[in-house]
Amino acid sequence: MGQKRTLQHNNNNNCSSSTSSNGTSNICGSAAASGYESIVDSGSTAAPTKVKAHGHSKKYSEQNALPEKKSVVVAYILWLVGGIFGLHHLYLHRDRHAFLWWCSLGGYMGIGWFSEIFLIPEYVRDANEDPQFLKVFIAKLHAYPRPPYSSKRFMGQVMFGYLFGQLFSSAVPQTLTAGIDFSWMHWFIPIFVSLGVWTVGNIGRECGIWWPCYVGSLVAYLARFYIYDETYSLLLSALVSALIFDGFSKEWRRTPPRRRGATERTVKLGAAICIYFAVWGSVVVFNGSITDEDGGEMPIYEALQNFLASAWWTDLKQALHDTYIYGQHHGWYETWREVFESMDVDGERNAYKVLGVGATASQADITAAYRKLSKENHPDKVKDEALREAAHQRFIEIQQAYNVLSKIKSSRRRKNNKYNEDAAIKL
Structure with a gap:
């Protein structure tokens, strides 16, 4: 015992x-x-x-139940195969950590991921609420009224605050879009800076409220009127926000972590991912550009508008609409069969076109066309070296077309013979 x-x-x-x-x-x-x-x-x-407290029995909520035990081996495997996307943190219910690793490819291109090679066992003990881990944690609660300074966490707060702020800054349209000036949206940058700082600060057994980070970030962001290089103003904003969090906001997470269900975790993490993709989409659409055939640069949103007005897109929309109407009247199975045949997956239609014969041509007609075209396009008959390569490619194309049609015709003959034999047996 x-x-x-x-x-x-x-x-x-x-x-x-x-x-x-x-x-x-x-x-x-x-x-x-x-x-x-x-x-x-x-x-x-x-x-x-x-x-019992005050003579009444306390009812244990879900957060006080012992968590499902996690494995160090499984955590290391997930760290190895999907660590840069935060897969091991998802397994250990460290969703904030997983999101940060996912959106930065392992903590700034794998730096944070590699630094965790010796931290996985501690993460697992934390997730399992191991008694020895909790004893050490409670000892820290006795020793420190507030969490002590951690250079690793502080640097992470500054880096992710800067990353989120820079990303949103790049997403704000730099020119008039649809006649609207969106430059006022730069005042939302401190929100994203403080969210990056706050998210890092709330990982693990430490936590803190958000609004002091935002106030610090907003006040520091006013330096943009004196520091015209946005790189330095963003860095200053992230640095001040992290200092405010470290000095006034952070505290111990004194209650056991609530065990969230898969649905709640998926919804919250999915919402964060959607917001991240939306910001990146704004970066690409409004501030991205492509090079046209004349060497000039064109904003992507203008290119997108031109694409939506092009004849190709109009024809595609009409084709999709016609396909939908056809499916409504003839059924989706018949529609899929027609679409599959039009894709010419087996290459039959293209082979008929190469040999110049119709779809009702017999095997004898196909063979005759093949022999005729092979003689006309044989590379040995071409004296010009510049044209010989093209003749060789044409010769190979003719051979491939003949092989495709011969194989299809042979397969159909076998099926017809088998069907006739089965019908004769039944009679």
Whole structure:
């Protein structure tokens, strides 16, 4: 039997009592506010114990249930095969961490991903709420009223604050779009800077509120009127926002993390990904450009408008509309069959065209056309070296067309013979 240790929360005197098989002692301080009402260490297993407060039994919510155990081996495999996209963080329910890794390809092109090679076991213990991990965490709560400074986390806040701010800045249309000046949207840049800082600050067992980050970022962003290089004004905004979070906002995450379901996690993460893609889409559409055949640059949104007004797009829309109407009247199976045949997947139609014969041509007609064209286009008959290569390609094309049609005709003959034999047997 292993030693059993229970840490209980006392609501009356802001203290916690620690009871073990060897005795009883009181623990006062920040651990009492941690929200970890019971930690049971019984050998290799752990189970929550019921706690009474003010004479009433507390009902355990979903967040107090023990999490599903995660595997270090699985986490390392996911880190190796999809770590730059945050796959291992998704497995460990570190959704914020996963999103940051996904949108920066592993923390600025894999730098953060590689630095985690020795941190995976600790991440797994955190996800499993391992009793030893929680003891160390509660010891930190006693030792530090607020989380101590971490250069790694601070640098991450500055980097992602700058990344998000720069991305949104690039998404604001730089010219008039549909006669509208969108330059006023630059005032939303501090929001994205502070969101980057706040997201990094809320990873793991630390947390903090958002609005102080935003206020710091907004005040620092006013330096853009004195620092005309946006690179430095964005960097200053991210730096001040991170300093405000580190000095005034951050605190310990004292309550056990709530176990969110797959649906809630998917909706929130999907919404963040959609916003990220929308910003990137604005970057490409409004501020991207392409080079035309004359060497000039054209904004992508103008090229898109021209494309939507082109005859090719008009014909495509009409073809899709006609296909939909045809499907409504003849059924979608027949429509798909017609579309599949028009795609000429087996190359039959193109082969008829190459040999110059019709679809009703017999095998004898196909062979005759093949022999005639082969003689006319044989490379040995072409004396000009410049034209011989083209004749060789034409000769190969004729051979391939003949092989395609011969194979199709042979396959159909076998099917017809088999059908006739089966019909004769039935008779």
